Amino acid sequence: MxxxxxxxxxxxxxxxxxxxxxxxxxxxxxxxxxxxxxxxxxxxxxxxxxxxxxxxxxxxxxxxxxxxxxxxxxxxxxxxxxxxxxxxxxxxxxxxxxxxxxxxxxxxxxxxxxxxxxxxxxxxxxxxxxxxxxxxxxxxxxxxxxxxxxxxxxxxxxxxxxxxxxxxxxxxxxxxxxxxxxxxMAGTGDCNNIQAPNPAAMTAINYACGQRGLPYVWGGNGPLNGDAGFDCSGLTKAAYDAAGISLPRTAHTQYNAGPRVPDGSLLPGDLVFYGPPSKIRHVGLYLGNGKMLNAPTFGQPVQIDNYRYPGDDYAGATRPAEHHR
Structure with a gap:
């Protein structure tokens, strides 16, 4: 200066x-x-x-x-x-x-x-x-x-x-x-010490953390909707429903709903997506510290995983909480 x-x-x-x-x-x-x-x-x-x-x-x-x-x-x-x-x-x-x-x-x-x-x-x-x-x-x-x-x-x-x-x-x-x-906000990546940049993201993360251990269920929307567990987009939709933000039902439509997050600017509460943009196949909820909450696939419960891994097909991220500001 x-x-x-x-x-x-x-x-x-x-x-x-x-x-x-x-x-x-x-x-x-x-x-x-x-x-x-x-x-x-x-x-x-x-x-x-x-x-x-x-x-x-x-x-x-x-x-x-x-x-x-x-x-x-x-x-x-x-x-x-x-x-x-x-x-x-x-x-x-x-x-x-x-x-x-x-x-x-x-x-x-x-x-x-x-x-x-x-x-x-x-x-x-x-x-x-x-x-x-x-x-x-x-x-x-x-x-x-x-x-x-x-x-x-x-x-x-x-x-x-x-x-x-x-x-x-x-x-x-x-x-x-x-x-x-x-x-x-780096975030902790830990459900026992949640950090988030705003109340909507905090509520979504807190909800999703509470679902850990529930089974992967194809098309599952969680116990509140009569299902034993969740699929990936059912979990993220339910998490943001808890925060008063309505998301589309599938990973692909959630990705297209935006708003997009620039590379290198992830915040806790952002949604991270995988697959070609023409056919997004998976979504998780970013926790910070390189971690996400997600319902991975059959036989694996709702859990915390690394959001990037060798050979992944990471497509980008969106920030639903932006709609709540």
Missing amino acids: GSKLGAAVAAVVLALPLLVGAGVAGIGSALFGGSGTSSLNCTPDGTTTGTVPGMTAEQMINAATIVAVGKQMGVPEPGWVVAIAAALQESKLRNLHYGDRDSLGLFQQRPSMGWGSPQQITTPTYAATKFFEHLTATPNWQTMSVNDAAQTVQGSGFPHAYAQHEDKARAVVAAVSGVRCQPT
């Missing part, structure tokens, strides 16, 4: 914990299961200065955190500007442990108003997640001015105060948005 400050911003963003999923789900746990190895994997992408005149390292690091969270949540760039403008007004982009009444953190969110616990609100990734949740739930927010969009989230007693920060917010976003971030 061309400066010590820029390097500091990049280093902190590289180390950001992925607390986003918990915020989106509205549940208390910051990470879904275990101690976790989830992070935002961020790399430089284009020219970025990492500095803005008059801004401190602390402010720029907090700005980088906000933008990284917005990227991970799929919020478009105008939303980052709104969030930065709001934080400039509320805290001057500082993670304050004090404020008006019980207001705290970057956005001066209030525990008494349901924004979270004091510890959560003063965790920048959590605070940013909650801001973006409320922003993106606002109808037509992208057609609003920066000021009005920020005000819909914040409900400030000074409803026109955010406009004064718009230009600086754009400069800040330009300085830190040259960091490309993707969620990563």
Whole structure:
């Protein structure tokens, strides 16, 4: 990034914990299961200065955190500007442990108003997640001015105060948005210590782990549907049914339902497929650490296996939990 400050911003963003999923789900746990190895994997992408005149390292690091969270949540760039403008007004982009009444953190969110616990609100990734949740739930927010969009989230007693920060917010976003971030989570590959990037994936994995030992049954949909066990796609469909996500019934139709996962980007809860794309023959549920849960074939029960093996015909992966975000 061309400066010590820029390097500091990049280093902190590289180390950001992925607390986003918990915020989106509205549940208390910051990470879904275990101690976790989830992070935002961020790399430089284009020219970025990492500095803005008059801004401190602390402010720029907090700005980088906000933008990284917005990227991970799929919020478009105008939303980052709104969030930065709001934080400039509320805290001057500082993670304050004090404020008006019980207001705290970057956005001066209030525990008494349901924004979270004091510890959560003063965790920048959590605070940013909650801001973006409320922003993106606002109808037509992208057609609003920066000021009005920020005000819909914040409900400030000074409803026109955010406009004064718009230009600086754009400069800040330009300085830190040259960091490309993707969620990563290695996962454990172990049903006794499940990790997942979001509640839907966690529910699907937890369900499938509970079916270990049941027999392979061709066309089987599991005991809840009157069958002694599962076939491969019956298991994955039942797992995501438990998470409130409806999948097609066969491995081939599940593969075509998508959305596809780029090579090298697997997360726990992804579905992994085998066979030529014209005729997918098998599917498993990725656990992390190179492992999958699957109903392999006749005579073999639902079990954990390596998802890659010599001579396999691995076709790729999909991410059903993406539909639940």
